[in-house]
Amino acid sequence: GLTRPLLGFSWRNYSVKYDNITPKINEKIGRNIFLKPNHPINIIKTLVEQHFLKSQPDFKVFDSFHPKVSTKQNFDDLLIPLDHVSRGPSDTYYYDENTVLRTHTTAHQVHLIKDGHKAFLVTGDVYRRDEIDATHYPVFHQMDGVKVFKQGDQKDSGTETLEKHVELELKKDLEGVVRAIFGADSQIRWNVEYFPFTDPSFELEVYFNDHWMEVLGCGVIRSEILKNTGYDTSEYVGYAFGIGLERLAMKVFEIPDIRLFWSQDNRFLSQFKNGEFTKFKSYSKYPACYKDISFWTPSEYNDNSFYELVRDVAGDLVETVKIVDEFKHPKTQRVSKCFRINYRSMDRSLSNEEVDQLQWVVRERVAKELMVELR
Numbered sequence: 001g002l003t004r005p006l007l008g009f010s011w012r013n014y015s016v017k018y019d020n021i022t023p024k025i026n027e028k029i030g031r032n033i034f035l036k037p038n039h040p041i042n043i044i045k046t047l048v049e050q051h052f053l054k055s056q057p058d059f060k061v062f063d064s065f066h067p068k069v070s071t072k073q074n075f076d077d078l079l080i081p082l083d084h085v086s087r088g089p090s091d092t093y094y095y096d097e098n099t100v101l102r103t104h105t106t107a108h109q110v111h112l113i114k115d116g117h118k119a120f121l122v123t124g125d126v127y128r129r130d131e132i133d134a135t136h137y138p139v140f141h142q143m144d145g146v147k148v149f150k151q152g153d154q155k156d157s158g159t160e161t162l163e164k165h166v167e168l169e170l171k172k173d174l175e176g177v178v179r180a181i182f183g184a185d186s187q188i189r190w191n192v193e194y195f196p197f198t199d200p201s202f203e204l205e206v207y208f209n210d211h212w213m214e215v216l217g218c219g220v221i222r223s224e225i226l227k228n229t230g231y232d233t234s235e236y237v238g239y240a241f242g243i244g245l246e247r248l249a250m251k252v253f254e255i256p257d258i259r260l261f262w263s264q265d266n267r268f269l270s271q272f273k274n275g276e277f278t279k280f281k282s283y284s285k286y287p288a289c290y291k292d293i294s295f296w297t298p299s300e301y302n303d304n305s306f307y308e309l310v311r312d313v314a315g316d317l318v319e320t321v322k323i324v325d326e327f328k329h330p331k332t333q334r335v336s337k338c339f340r341i342n343y344r345s346m347d348r349s350l351s352n353e354e355v356d357q358l359q360w361v362v363r364e365r366v367a368k369e370l371m372v373e374l375r
């Protein structure tokens with residue numbers, strides 16, 4: 001069973017009930033842009049896979065699991081606590097109480113290990129309800145990797161314990177991946193992280209364009225998880241990692257807006273070729289048009305539902321949604337919010353009428369479906 005989210009919940013509020021997959025999200029399932037040759041996401045995917053297979057040909061590659069998974073696969077099997085925020089329908093897309101769109105490709109870790117796989121990469125589209133800006137999109141792509149080691153594997157490396165050996169192999173393998181992408185002399189550093197399914201956990205950062213950038217999360221698989229898959233944990237230890245592919249591709253190809261990955265415009269698609277790291281050349285930036293909207297929020301309101309609704313109305317014509325003002329009425333304690341919606345198409349100029357029409361629909365639907373009071 002799933003606990004109700006701690007924050008407000010209302011069956012009347014369509015966007016926080018356990019059936020919150022909008023048509024715009026549904027359209028994305030099966031598009032499989034990550035499998036299309038010469039697509040920037042596919043270029044990164046292929047590069048990482050080939051990097052692993054070159055030195056470790058026993059790695060199995062999976063990339064055709066459907067994104068619809070059980071809450072058991074996505075959360076329970078990975079020891080994610082029942083009250084973890086990521087489980088709430090304000091953060092996750094639900095088909096029903098027990099079925100979600102995967103929020104990470106780690107959802108496939110346990111069933112693949114149970115099936116006997118000891119080393120694998122699994123890539124796919126993942127889904128999260130989130131804010132709207134140049135680096136956030138409700139669908140993105142991840143590659144997870146797993147390798148299970150056995151007592152004795154550490155012998156030639158001169159490392160004392162298998163656990164330590166696994167941690168060193170993990171770091172060595174991932175440093176290799178990052179150097180294959182960013183160059184042999186790139187500066188990298190390890191930070192300690194926290195994930196419910198690994199212990200210890202780390203994140204890897206690379207120094208790129210004057211900034212430290214987080215590129216992946218990883219760690220030693222918690223022994224409880226291996227035990228649950230049938231392994232004798234005195235004999236076996238595994239590593240796991242998860243890489244966000246958009247984040248890497250945006251840096252490597254200098255792609256300025258995450259919506260571009262979904263573009264079907266040849267001026268975008270024709271610029272990339274498998275095996276090549278060409279920099280994206282902007283073909284033209286069309287004018288932006290912003291509109292503000294202000295409303296009083298009811299108690300069961302959440303921002304992600306508002307963002308979702310804006311996406312449902314405007315799709316990829318919305319570039320950013322920013323909160324520009326927020327205040328609490330001293331007497332009624334009601335909260336008022338003002339958002340600025342920035343409309344801009346990636347491949348054409350929008351007319352004023354078109355934007356006004358979109359904004360009008362947003363206003364109407366927001367009032368009706370989120371039950372806010374427009375100001």
Ligand code: PHE
Pocket residue numbers: 103104105106144195198217218219240241242243
């Ligand atoms: N699933 C984690 C995420 O989405 C990444 C991760 C995968 C971390 C595997 C550790 C091990 O952030």
